[in-house]
Amino acid sequence: MASTLSSFHALALRNLSSRPVRTSLTALGIMLGVAVVLAVSIINDGTLASIHHIFDEAAGRADLMITNSGVIGEPFTDEILSRIRRLPGVQLALPVVSGRTLLASEADKWGLEVSVGGTHTANDLLIFGIDPAHDRQVRDYELVAGRFLPAEIDSYSVLLVDEYAEDKKLSLGKDIAVLSATGQEKLRVVGLIAKSGPGLQNNGAVAIMPLKTAQSLLDMHGELTQIDVLANPDIAASPRKLEALKEDLASALGHGYQVLYPAARGQIVARMLASYQTGLSFFSAVALFVGAFLIYNTFTMTIVERTRAIGMLRLVGATQRQIVMLVLIEAAVLGILGSLAGTGFGILLAQGLSRSVATVTNTEIRALRIPLDGVVWSLLTGLGVTLISALLPAWRARSISPLEALRSYARPLGAPLGRTGWLWGCLLILLAYLALYRIPFRPEVQVPIGMVSVFVLLLGATLVVPITIGPAERTLRPAMRILYGGAGQLGAANMRRAWARTALTVGTLMVGIAMIIGIQTMTHSFELDINHWVQTAIGGDLYVRSPLPMREEFGTRLLSDPAVAEVSPITYQQVQRARQGNSDSFSNTILFVGIDPQTYGRIASFVFEDSSQDTAQALKELAQGGRLLISVTVADRYALQTGDTLALETRRGVVQFQVVGVVVDFSSQGYVVTGSRADLARYFGERTVDQFIVRLKPGYDPRVEAKRLEDHYGKSRHIAVETAADFRAKVTRLAAQAFALFDVLGLTGVVIAALGVVNTLLMNVFERQREIGGLRSLGMTRGQVARMILAESGAMGIIGGVFGMFFGLFLARVFLLGVQEIGGYTVRYHLLPQALGVGWAIALIVSQLAALYPAQKAAHVRIVEAIQHE
Amino acid sequence: MMTILEARRVTKQYRMGEVTVHALSGVDFTVAKGEFVAIMGPSGSGKSTLLHLLGGLDSVSDGEITLAGHRLTQLNDNQVTLVRRRNIGFIFQFFNLLPMLTAEENVALPLLIDGQNLNAHREHIDHLLQLVGLADRRHHKPDQLSGGEQQRVAIARALVTNPAIVLADEPTGNLDSKTGEEILRLLRRSCDELHQTIVMVTHDARAASFADRVVFLMDGRVVGQLRTTGDRSADIRAIQRYLRESEERAVLAPEPQHP
Numbered sequence A: 001m002a003s004t005l006s007s008f009h010a011l012a013l014r015n016l017s018s019r020p021v022r023t024s025l026t027a028l029g030i031m032l033g034v035a036v037v038l039a040v041s042i043i044n045d046g047t048l049a050s051i052h053h054i055f056d057e058a059a060g061r062a063d064l065m066i067t068n069s070g071v072i073g074e075p076f077t078d079e080i081l082s083r084i085r086r087l088p089g090v091q092l093a094l095p096v097v098s099g100r101t102l103l104a105s106e107a108d109k110w111g112l113e114v115s116v117g118g119t120h121t122a123n124d125l126l127i128f129g130i131d132p133a134h135d136r137q138v139r140d141y142e143l144v145a146g147r148f149l150p151a152e153i154d155s156y157s158v159l160l161v162d163e164y165a166e167d168k169k170l171s172l173g174k175d176i177a178v179l180s181a182t183g184q185e186k187l188r189v190v191g192l193i194a195k196s197g198p199g200l201q202n203n204g205a206v207a208i209m210p211l212k213t214a215q216s217l218l219d220m221h222g223e224l225t226q227i228d229v230l231a232n233p234d235i236a237a238s239p240r241k242l243e244a245l246k247e248d249l250a251s252a253l254g255h256g257y258q259v260l261y262p263a264a265r266g267q268i269v270a271r272m273l274a275s276y277q278t279g280l281s282f283f284s285a286v287a288l289f290v291g292a293f294l295i296y297n298t299f300t301m302t303i304v305e306r307t308r309a310i311g312m313l314r315l316v317g318a319t320q321r322q323i324v325m326l327v328l329i330e331a332a333v334l335g336i337l338g339s340l341a342g343t344g345f346g347i348l349l350a351q352g353l354s355r356s357v358a359t360v361t362n363t364e365i366r367a368l369r370i371p372l373d374g375v376v377w378s379l380l381t382g383l384g385v386t387l388i389s390a391l392l393p394a395w396r397a398r399s400i401s402p403l404e405a406l407r408s409y410a411r412p413l414g415a416p417l418g419r420t421g422w423l424w425g426c427l428l429i430l431l432a433y434l435a436l437y438r439i440p441f442r443p444e445v446q447v448p449i450g451m452v453s454v455f456v457l458l459l460g461a462t463l464v465v466p467i468t469i470g471p472a473e474r475t476l477r478p479a480m481r482i483l484y485g486g487a488g489q490l491g492a493a494n495m496r497r498a499w500a501r502t503a504l505t506v507g508t509l510m511v512g513i514a515m516i517i518g519i520q521t522m523t524h525s526f527e528l529d530i531n532h533w534v535q536t537a538i539g540g541d542l543y544v545r546s547p548l549p550m551r552e553e554f555g556t557r558l559l560s561d562p563a564v565a566e567v568s569p570i571t572y573q574q575v576q577r578a579r580q581g582n583s584d585s586f587s588n589t590i591l592f593v594g595i596d597p598q599t600y601g602r603i604a605s606f607v608f609e610d611s612s613q614d615t616a617q618a619l620k621e622l623a624q625g626g627r628l629l630i631s632v633t634v635a636d637r638y639a640l641q642t643g644d645t646l647a648l649e650t651r652r653g654v655v656q657f658q659v660v661g662v663v664v665d666f667s668s669q670g671y672v673v674t675g676s677r678a679d680l681a682r683y684f685g686e687r688t689v690d691q692f693i694v695r696l697k698p699g700y701d702p703r704v705e706a707k708r709l710e711d712h713y714g715k716s717r718h719i720a721v722e723t724a725a726d727f728r729a730k731v732t733r734l735a736a737q738a739f740a741l742f743d744v745l746g747l748t749g750v751v752i753a754a755l756g757v758v759n760t761l762l763m764n765v766f767e768r769q770r771e772i773g774g775l776r777s778l779g780m781t782r783g784q785v786a787r788m789i790l791a792e793s794g795a796m797g798i799i800g801g802v803f804g805m806f807f808g809l810f811l812a813r814v815f816l817l818g819v820q821e822i823g824g825y826t827v828r829y830h831l832l833p834q835a836l837g838v839g840w841a842i843a844l845i846v847s848q849l850a851a852l853y854p855a856q857k858a859a860h861v862r863i864v865e866a867i868q869h870e
Numbered sequence B: 001m002m003t004i005l006e007a008r009r010v011t012k013q014y015r016m017g018e019v020t021v022h023a024l025s026g027v028d029f030t031v032a033k034g035e036f037v038a039i040m041g042p043s044g045s046g047k048s049t050l051l052h053l054l055g056g057l058d059s060v061s062d063g064e065i066t067l068a069g070h071r072l073t074q075l076n077d078n079q080v081t082l083v084r085r086r087n088i089g090f091i092f093q094f095f096n097l098l099p100m101l102t103a104e105e106n107v108a109l110p111l112l113i114d115g116q117n118l119n120a121h122r123e124h125i126d127h128l129l130q131l132v133g134l135a136d137r138r139h140h141k142p143d144q145l146s147g148g149e150q151q152r153v154a155i156a157r158a159l160v161t162n163p164a165i166v167l168a169d170e171p172t173g174n175l176d177s178k179t180g181e182e183i184l185r186l187l188r189r190s191c192d193e194l195h196q197t198i199v200m201v202t203h204d205a206r207a208a209s210f211a212d213r214v215v216f217l218m219d220g221r222v223v224g225q226l227r228t229t230g231d232r233s234a235d236i237r238a239i240q241r242y243l244r245e246s247e248e249r250a251v252l253a254p255e256p257q258h259p
């Protein structure tokens, strides 16, 4: 260091560079925190941008869009088209019908995929039926080869996306065969378009064809799924006039239709994923909170260690303000370094994680954009969090007296808030407890309150830790003596002597362990519930499905198969909860699972929240009609319980259904009700079957029978048979994948905590160099010194583990709250005793591993130097 | 003669739970500009306490201290700090250097803290390093210097702001007698050549003989003083005689009473 200091504040840099290990560990902690936050925000942005992009492009230049009022994509009659066209201000109204089918060649490879947004088919082809004569006024079809569709509305010609055609080996001028309601149809490929505009839909697997052709393929004669409206230019140019037109349209069409701005569609899909994204953000925020706490700890420790040096600065005339500035500048430098590194690492992390997020959310994330504002924001967050965390330590440094420099031994810093600190701590813990368990806050505020209570709890625990150290040390001393010899006893005693320092290390360990236990308990609770539900509710041996609607009679044919014991049909229908006030349409969309009360009970059963209820009784009730079982999530969200009524929009207007039970159900994000198929037919006009669940006679192998049934019926009826075991595995795999991300975030927290422990222990050793030198001069061997440090750290590990266990249970509760309030799932709290044990063991292991380097450093303290100099 | 430092009826009590320790009980003490004063007394007599109060490191229980025209006892922490920064230099038994700074940087530290441009003081710092004989070791860190060398850095640091007064607490307590002599000679020189005012606490008669005047403290009170003659060995003998006599007096006298 040949360059001389240029200013007093440059001293901060010197402090940092003279302790490279500590500086890098702290910066690393900040880096990890910032990286996680940035990565999550980049991924979330990328997912959202992708979704909006697809829908914006598909909507083209349309000003307004008309859909079914219930669920977008449900058909409605094309008779309204002429009514719309007559309305003043409407320049053009374009009909669209869309639905899903398969290439005939792929019918047997058809399968169901599961994602956070719900289930979807893996290789389906989207039929997009348009008016060839006019559609190009709204949408741009970027022709790559061939020509556009002929003008007539019923030609059997089709446009494919070039990428898709290449992938499926389909060529221009040839015919393709797709499944239709009645069998198969052949279409001539007349043109190939680029994967842009309407070609972006369904990830390019889209067949664009004339309207009539599409209607007949989908068996939707006279029906549309969407009408795009182009307004007169003067109206389109004025948001106010457009809004007026939107309202005119809505009132002209009346009940049963909704008029949307095209962007709204993307928004609705985006909202489906919002809960998962908020979940990710929540955990990244928790990681940052933990990081902040550890930075606070590290800085407090730095102050403890430097008490003498700070006293000396005060002695030669540094003002209190200058001392505060010195600490804050140090923090700022660390914050900037850590945040810069974190930004770089966060971008890498985003790329690494995006693949797995894409799988979980079933959204292809287009090239990840690195948002400038996101980067700036994460830099500021990192810097801000570091500065805020350093404020309190800086304030404590301010009060160090110049006389501290004159003491031959540094006096340990007192406990924060002095003697009554632990009382404040207890109060804070009590407050956090009440906020989490006792006070029923409204759902919207529960998550922020949960987050704040995490912080309050941490603070409370740190204040309480100091008073527990004395008794804990007395209890542990004999054990330490046995484990580490006489040096061990000394190590344990050290812990009590510098209790402020000990409290900080224990606090750091506590946070790490709590993270492990919290995440484990949450994951475990979730998995238990999901597995139980998967095992019980997803009953039967086989699932028979088809991309085309099936008839009930098919069930009878299945039943006549020699291997089949029982068959029960199931129908899924998206329904709307009757609007209440201004709640938006997404949170009112519910999946109605229609079952057959006569046969369902023979194959599967329900998982009731109230274990005294049983399936047979519930089925009897459902058979009477007008009754529903609701999921725990629905019960939670709409504040319903058994005996209440749930109002649904039906074909016969709003109907009040009576709630006869609350069940655990994880399908469709938990927004599920179960009723009878008869009700579905009566109130929603839905009579087809989406799926048959099949129980085999004893002795038949599901895998073999699945294959046989599929071969037997597959060709003529396009059915796919999946074993229940496979489906369960899929659901479980998805859950595991979704949690893998949370685990990454949790692990980051643990790593940050481990860094913190190494840091505090190292500082312990640096601060005590003189003392350790003294002990060595009195004849302590290197081994004894190392054992002393290990014993001290081990004892802190034990205490930190105990605190971590308690705090971890709290944290698990906050995590579950997070999952519940933002993810929509209501998960029951399951205590996992192993997690406590594992957490505690990790506390011990981390405490010993983290102490290795400091112990080695201590063992090699040079006696002479240590006792000669400061 | 101009008075640079004046302590009037200074008392200091330390409360230790139930017990009150009377470290100083009404000390009157003045130092003239350019004077080199030694404070002597048995262990626990209150020497260090007095020095701390004079330097504004601690606050008095009662009494007044005026240093270079500043009423220390009426200033807040910030104001006292500024007085300390610009008017007082400290030297202690343990050298109190910042380990991560070089000798030269340690010397310059008070100027840095005061926000001064070091280039303007380059010559001054060089001169001081030469004065203490460390010009060739300016880039060494404290742990690369001997105890005597570290103390010389501390002296240069104490002098760098041209302070009104230097306060030294047993500056030779941690050094062998030869190195101690060198340090004392250095202090004497800075008094003679730079007209530096110095107050030094010591319990070594040889060290005290370097001063112009020796003040004796006992049980928190000033019990007497001696003016040196310049004849070192005679002065040492006089100081030792005084100490011996006062010890005998203390043995005969009853326990001091506190009001």
Ligand SMILES: Nc1ncnc2c1ncn2[C@@H]1O[C@H](COP(=O)(O)OP(=O)(O)OP(=O)(O)O)[C@@H](O)[C@H]1O
Residues within 6 Å of the ligand: B014, B015, B016, B021, B022, B023, B041, B042, B043, B044, B045, B046, B047, B048, B049, B050, B203
């Ligand atoms: N911080 C303190 N708290 C309580 N008592 C103190 C404190 N500092 C000093 N004392 C007491 O005040 C008295 C004077 O102490 P001081 O350090 O001034 O003595 P001293 O003359 O410098 O002794 P020595 O020659 O041993 O350094 C002693 O009785 C000491 O115990």
Ligand SMILES: [Mg+2]
Residues within 6 Å of the ligand: B047, B048, B049
């Ligand atoms: Mg003393």
